[in-house]
Amino acid sequence: MKDYAIEVNHVSMLFHLNKERVDNAKEYFIRLVTRKLSYTEFWALKDVSFKVEKGDRVGIMGFNGAGKSTLLKTIAGVLKPTMGSVRVSGVIAPMLELGAGFDMNYSGKENIYLYGATMGFSRKFIEEKYDEIVDFAELGEFIDAPLKSYSSGMKSRLGFAIATAVKPDVLILDEVLSVGDAAFKDKSEQRILDMMEDGVTVLFVSHSTDRVRKICNKAIILTKGQIVANGEVNEICDMYTEMVNSK
Amino acid sequence: MSAKKALTKHKDNFLKYRYLLKELVVKNIKLQYRNSVLGMFWTFLQPLLTMIVLSMVFSFVFGKGSDGVIVNYPVYLLSGRLLYDFFTQSTKRAMRSIRSNASIIKKVYVPKYIYPLSQVLSTFVTFLISLSVLAVVIAFFNIIGKDPVTITFNIVWAIVPVVILFIFCMGVGMFLATLNVFFKDVENFYDVITLLLFYMVPIVYSIDRLGIPQGSWQLRALKLNPLYGIIEMFRAAVLHGNEFTAFFSLHQLYYTVAAAVVTFIIGFVVFYKNQDKFILHI
Missing domain, CATH: 3.40.50.300 (P-loop containing nucleotide triphosphate hydrolases)
Known part of the structure; x- marks a missing residue:
């Protein structure tokens, strides 16, 4: 079987x-x-x-x-x-629409915890991944600014970074590979290819x-x-x- | 699937999402006063100021404020008002919770009851904080020596009506949240209901002073409202600690517990049976 x-x-x-x-x-x-x-x-x-x-x-x-x-x-x-x-x-990591769980009045940092919780992660897990997420999303000092001041590219970068922080067994992609500018697009594609090499199942x-x-x-x-x-x-x-x- | 297995599944699911529940409760509280100068201080200030306004208006309407029935009018009013506020705020927020989180519910799987529950819980936390206003006001009257309120150990009984109220709010909240998904009118309608409720529950007046004869249907109808018993029990513990047994009726306790539990079960079942359809309507 x-x-x-x-x-x-x-x-x-x-x-x-x-x-x-x-x-x-x-x-x-x-x-x-x-x-x-x-x-x-x-x-x-x-x-x-x-x-x-x-x-x-x-x-x-x-x-x-x-x-x-x-x-x-x-x-x-x-x-x-x-x-x-x-x-x-x-x-399972559904990436149907990145950033659906964000709150616009919350800062980037607060949203990392909120969005992570919405995806069913524990606080401990998010704390461990926090630096990696901020680093990957390239937000720098903006991380403490409220999300309503972010550009749409920044929001989707943050969403992508959180959603892929977990090593999922199943990844659902709905044409979301096109995130942010050209440089970030390459980076995000690379991350998904890395995941595939690790044997993740993809839809x-x-x-x-x-x-x-x-x-x-x-x-x-x-x-x-x-x-x-x-x-x-x-x-x-x-x-x-x-x-x-x-x- | 056996019932026991289903139950463990739900428990595991709850444990997985309990951190989300905590995050949402914190978020609701944090964002409520963000960008306001006085911030959390409004939790104290708002009930205090409304108490002052209402005491002035209604002691003017009713003549002198306190008499034999009401030990201390401002404290009487504030205690009723705080419980009423918790009820209306929590149920209103729970009612909107599914619709306002539509964008998440449509895209990610989340146990849906988390949303009304987080709203009732966060309102409960602000309610508990605002109870300190009651302590301050009582202390104020006891210090100036006008209409002092005798506080005894019986005040711990105040926990009982508060717990009953919480269960009741959760039931009403889940029921309204479900209804609001299918009919958006509920929001407008409920505003009127809560206004009616403000006058149906003895907050600004005492039911004994209405002049309704004992045993009449009007009086029974007013007492049928579980909020009546809940507020009366709370006042018995806070305002009438020295003659607690005369004011705290067991009959009221049984009735409100039964009403709250039945309401909770109805709200829960209605919510649970319809939750898979939410996504098609929001």
């Missing part, structure tokens, strides 16, 4: 789409009485199953609205699937077949919430290029 890092078993995700968003009681009751409270059912994922072995780097490709982000969110534990189950073994969402070929060894194509292809990276990337051209 093989050792799997991620097991996705028959995952389906149903969304109720309203024509308009009903978020106040008046609207709700009017619609309830006039029976206009009808939804359009939309399956963002339909019976998706796949397994990722430890150390595999899987590229997830698909057109807009194919369900890539929904799939990542179910694996990260943010969304609970309507049907099916997801099992992840080990520490990488991208539209760029070049990137996927460079980073991944396996790939999946999602179309309308279903897996249409799953296999070796070059084979799948060729298929994807063909799909794009024939569209």
Whole structure:
């Protein structure tokens, strides 16, 4: 029996789409009485199953609205699937959007502790990594300034530094390799490549077949919430290029 | 999965995120007064100043401030007001907590109850600090010798209503947080409810002075509110230590404990059953 890092078993995700968003009681009751409270059912994922072995780097490709982000969110534990189950073994580092847990009134230093805590790290762990994070984010004396005075590049650098401070078993990347300026971009790519050498399992969402070929060894194509292809990276990337051209 | 296994899973999850809980509580307290000149001192000043304003206004309305029923009007008012403030502030903040952390909840897995819980806890800490105002005001009246308040060992009983209130706030907070995710009107509506509550609970007046006949439905309706019993028990311990048994009713204790626990369970179940749907609405 093989050792799997991620097991996705028959995952389906149903969304109720309203024509308009009903978020106040008046609207709700009017619609309830006039029976206009009808939804359009939309399956963002339909019976998706796949397994990722430890150390595999899987590229997830698909057109807009194919369900890539929904799939990542179910694996990260943010969304609970309507049907099916997801099992992840080990520490998972979701980098869906860097800096989502920041507080703008807090200083950089305070945010390191807050963001680390949001990712489920202990205080001791963050203290150990603190210098490394500040160093990597290249914030220098700005670390004590409130975050609202930071540039967006500084924020994402800090977010990236904290998120990758942990040595995760599973890394989820949603096209976030482009962080900061060119120099920092190289540095962050290098860090992710280092992690891969250490045998981290990677899920990488991208539209760029070049990137996927460079980073991944396996790939999946999602179309309308279903897996249409799953296999070796070059084979799948060729298929994807063909799909794009024939569209 | 067996119930025991599920319970250990939740416990492990809580232990993993207890540092986040602490960080959030500290953050709420720290940011409340950041950039204000007087900073944390507002925790003392705010209740003190409102007490002075309300004492002036209501002793004017009601004629003389203190009489046989109310030992010391400013202390009476302040004790009720502090508990009421804790209730309204904590439940209001808990109510908004899921919506205001939407950006995090949408992107990272975090046990969601952490947010209302951290709001109630941080308000609780400021409440405990603000209780020192009560001590200062009592000391002030005892020193000047006007309407002195006899403090006895019975004051330790004040912990009981405070604990009950905490459980009650947590239940109401989780319930409102859930409701607020689906209907944003709740925020506006609740503002009016808390205003009504301010006059329904004897904070500025004593229920005996309303002139409602004993045993009437109006009086029963007022006493049905758990906040009534909680505030009365607190006052019995603080203001009536020397005649504690006459003021502290066991009947009230049982009723408020039952009401708080039931409210907590309802709030918890409603929150728990709906938490997976939050992300689709925020």
